[in-house]
Amino acid sequence: MAHTTAGGNAAFHNFHNDYAHIEDPNERRRLALAEIDKAPFGWYHVRAVVVAGIGFFTDAYDIFAINLVTSMLGVVFWQTAKSKPGTIPTNSDTAIKVATSGGTVLGQVGFGILADVVGRKRMYGLELILIIFATLAQSLSSASPGISVVGLIIFWRVLMGIGIGGDYPLSSIITSEFATTKWRGAMMGAVFAMQGIGQLAAALIALIVTSGFKQSLLTAKNAAACDGVCQVAVDKMWRVIIGFGAVPGCIALYYRLTIPETPRYTFDVARDVEKAGEDTKAYMQGKAEGRPDEVRRVTVLADSEGRLETPKASFRDFLAHYSQWKFGKVLIGTAGSWFFLDVAFYGLGLNNSIILGAIGYSKGDTMYEVFRRNAVGNLILVCAGAIPGYWVTVFTVDTVGRKPIQLMGFTMLTILFVIIGFAYKQLLKHNGALLALYVLAQFFFNFGPNATTFIVPGECFPTRYRSTSHGISAASGKIGAIIAQVVFGPLRSRGAPPGSTDSPWLNHVMEIFALFMLCGLFTTFLIPETKRKTLEELAGEVPGTANYDPGSRSGAYKTGSDPDSGSGEKAV
Numbered sequence: 001m002a003h004t005t006a007g008g009n010a011a012f013h014n015f016h017n018d019y020a021h022i023e024d025p026n027e028r029r030r031l032a033l034a035e036i037d038k039a040p041f042g043w044y045h046v047r048a049v050v051v052a053g054i055g056f057f058t059d060a061y062d063i064f065a066i067n068l069v070t071s072m073l074g075v076v077f078w079q080t081a082k083s084k085p086g087t088i089p090t091n092s093d094t095a096i097k098v099a100t101s102g103g104t105v106l107g108q109v110g111f112g113i114l115a116d117v118v119g120r121k122r123m124y125g126l127e128l129i130l131i132i133f134a135t136l137a138q139s140l141s142s143a144s145p146g147i148s149v150v151g152l153i154i155f156w157r158v159l160m161g162i163g164i165g166g167d168y169p170l171s172s173i174i175t176s177e178f179a180t181t182k183w184r185g186a187m188m189g190a191v192f193a194m195q196g197i198g199q200l201a202a203a204l205i206a207l208i209v210t211s212g213f214k215q216s217l218l219t220a221k222n223a224a225a226c227d228g229v230c231q232v233a234v235d236k237m238w239r240v241i242i243g244f245g246a247v248p249g250c251i252a253l254y255y256r257l258t259i260p261e262t263p264r265y266t267f268d269v270a271r272d273v274e275k276a277g278e279d280t281k282a283y284m285q286g287k288a289e290g291r292p293d294e295v296r297r298v299t300v301l302a303d304s305e306g307r308l309e310t311p312k313a314s315f316r317d318f319l320a321h322y323s324q325w326k327f328g329k330v331l332i333g334t335a336g337s338w339f340f341l342d343v344a345f346y347g348l349g350l351n352n353s354i355i356l357g358a359i360g361y362s363k364g365d366t367m368y369e370v371f372r373r374n375a376v377g378n379l380i381l382v383c384a385g386a387i388p389g390y391w392v393t394v395f396t397v398d399t400v401g402r403k404p405i406q407l408m409g410f411t412m413l414t415i416l417f418v419i420i421g422f423a424y425k426q427l428l429k430h431n432g433a434l435l436a437l438y439v440l441a442q443f444f445f446n447f448g449p450n451a452t453t454f455i456v457p458g459e460c461f462p463t464r465y466r467s468t469s470h471g472i473s474a475a476s477g478k479i480g481a482i483i484a485q486v487v488f489g490p491l492r493s494r495g496a497p498p499g500s501t502d503s504p505w506l507n508h509v510m511e512i513f514a515l516f517m518l519c520g521l522f523t524t525f526l527i528p529e530t531k532r533k534t535l536e537e538l539a540g541e542v543p544g545t546a547n548y549d550p551g552s553r554s555g556a557y558k559t560g561s562d563p564d565s566g567s568g569e570k571a572v
Contacts, residue, residue: 032263037181037534048178049187051259052171053194054252055128059164060198062135062245063100066157067349068206068374070096072238075226075367077149086223092150094489099154101482103161104168105475111166112471116313116464120174120265125256127166132246132253134160139243165478169470172458176466177262181534185397188455193390196446199382205244207375209237210368217368226367234367264535268310268463310541313464321465327540330460331469333526337406338453338477340520344417344513345445347484348438355381355438385442392443393451401531402452403524409448410521414514416441421511449520453477459530462539488512 039045073096074088081087107127115123138156143149171191179187210217216233220226226234311317322328356362361377364370397405420427420437427434453473461469494505528538536542 033267033534033536036178036263039180041180041183045178045180045183045187048175049190051252051255052175052191054248055167055171055256056191057194057198057201058128058131058245058249058252059167060195061202061248062131062160062164062242064199065202065206065241065245066097066100067352068202068378069238069241071223071374072234072241072371073149073153075223075234076231076238077143079224079227079231084224086226094485096150096153096157098482098485099157100161100164101478101485103158103163104165105161105478105482106158107162107165108168108471108475108478109165110162110471112169112467112469112474115170115173115467116269119261119269120170120177120467121259121261123166124170124174124259125253127163127170128249128253128256130163130166131160132249134163135246135249136243139239139246165471165474168454168474169458169467172454172470173466174259174262176458176535177264177463181532183398184459185402185455185531186394188458189390189394189397189451192451192454193387193394196382196387196390199386200379202241202245203375203378203382205241206237207372207379209240210371210375213237214368217371218366220367221365223367223370230367237371264463269313310462311464318465318468321462329526330528331472333523334453334457334460334469334473335476336523337410337449337520337527338457338473339480340516340523341410341445341449341453342477342480343484343488343516344413345450345484346481347488347509347513348441348445352378352381355435381438381442385439386446389443389446389448390451392447396447397451397455398531401529402456403527403529405447406449406452406456406524406527407521409444409450409452410517410524412444413441413448414517414521416444417510417514417517421507421509421514424507424510449524456527456530459533459535460528460538462541463535466535 070088070093075086078084078088079086081089111123111127134156138153138160141149141152141156143152172188175188175191176184213233213236216229217226219228220230322331356374356377361373361380364373393405416437420434420441427437457470457473458466488509492503492506492509530538534542
């Protein structure tokens with residue numbers, strides 16, 4: 001009988017190997033994974049969601065906080081500018097925001113691939129270390145004769161973006177592979193819903209620091225006049241807001257670094273049956289990882305190498321798997337849906353200044369009022385639409401299903417963007433109507449494709465390529481976000497007089513977003529419904545199910561080989 005060691009952590013469960021007496025490695029795999037799939041929902045599931053969710057809280061905080069901080073950067077570093085003193089140039093503002101998305105694309109693809117190659121455990125936590133380090137470095141950045149502050153912040157935000165990008169596939173698939181089948185969607189949705197809490201926290205911290213420096217901010221009526229004590233106060237404010245983003249990451253770091261490897265990865269990629277059995281049991285007991293008897297482990301590893309039915313991961317097998325339309329279309333569906341979603345999701349933010357103006361939170365008589373109203377206005381917008389949408393998804397995704405929610409979301413968003421785009425000039429005369437449509441759009445983004453495009457890629461791909469496929473899908477979305485910021489941002493001001501902040505083309509941009517939502521509706525038909533199905537069934541590994549793929553058994557891709565045999569090299 002194998003032995004375990006004491007220790008571990010309370011967030012990820014571990015239990016002893018009950019299946020050491022079973023010789024067939026495929027049967028041991030089936031029984032061990034069934035333990036995870038059928039486990040009753042318990043506190044260890046909650047703790048796992050919290051540990052993964054803190055990462056998404058940090059991600060959202062860091063991304064959202066920069067929207068509140070760039071106006072402060074203008075006061076601090078452009079106070080002596082000849083044109084618009086105290087205001088950050090549009091190009092610098094866009095470059096700082098796009099830098100994060102650019103780094104995120106690299107992180108999603110890079111960490112996604114590495115998590116499939118070297119394992120989830122070895123990569124989890126490294127992305128959080130990168131986020132923490134880059135966040136603190138940003139908060140300590142300052143201009144010098146040899147380099148501008150924009151260059152420094154862009155550099156650190158690219159690195160931070162790489163860490164944020166890595167969190168997408170890792171948190172998704174680790175939660176998915178440890179979750180019970182019945183409540184897997186809710187667990188993954190709850191992790192993603194922490195984004196809303198992160199956005200809320202960013203606006204709340206901005207409000208707190210603004211109140212803390214109230215007397216200094218009251219000395220200036222506008223950004224151009226904010227010098228002396230006002231400028232010093234604003235310099236401290238933006239550093240505190242950015243730096244606070246490292247705090248929640250530090251809290252979760254220990255738990256991420258000490259998680260066990262997911263048993264599915266150990267079974268299907270590392271192909272270490274004895275260790276996987278230990279780790280499966282370990283998860284349920286809150287220990288760091290299982291500790292099998294090393295002699296027996298080596299013996300079983302050698303014995304099971306040619307007997308495990310799941311194929312080995314390889315580039316040829318990757319191409320063979322996704323060259324089949326029934327699997328390739330799923331990757332197209334997840335990546336395409338996320339791309340179309342993020343173009344409009346980030347593009348809707350182009351309306352923020354207009355919406356804040358509509359509810360009376362865009363301007364002020366002093367710098368204190370300007371920063372305070374901006375923070376309070378963003379708090380209202382987040383609480384009104386985004387947060388309720390996230391949590392409605394959490395409570396319904398395992399009963400209604402992922403695909404119906406995504407279809408409904410894209411349909412409603414298509415209608416809303418058509419109304420906003422074609423009736424834009426009329427809506428400007430009725431601020432309440434525009435605000436209502438904005439809140440509804442935020443709600444149906446999050447009770448819709450913004451949540452489901454994160455959940456589905458963490459479920460519908462085989463274990464050996466799950467992280468890579470999720471990373472590709474997520475990166476497609478961030479490319480859409482970059483397009484929204486770089487292309488549609490300037491496009492909205494087409495035809496405006498030089499130096500004007502008007503957006504004469506914003507109505508047409510909204511109409512274009514309606515078309516993107518319609519395209520997302522069509523790509524949704526390519527994805528499967530994953531509700532209440534095991535990950536192995538979704539990957540086509542369970543005989544007798546509609547999605548079953550004989551090629552999911554080892555050696556089945558070799559020309560002329562017997563799909564039932566356990567030997568043979570895979571070939572395309």
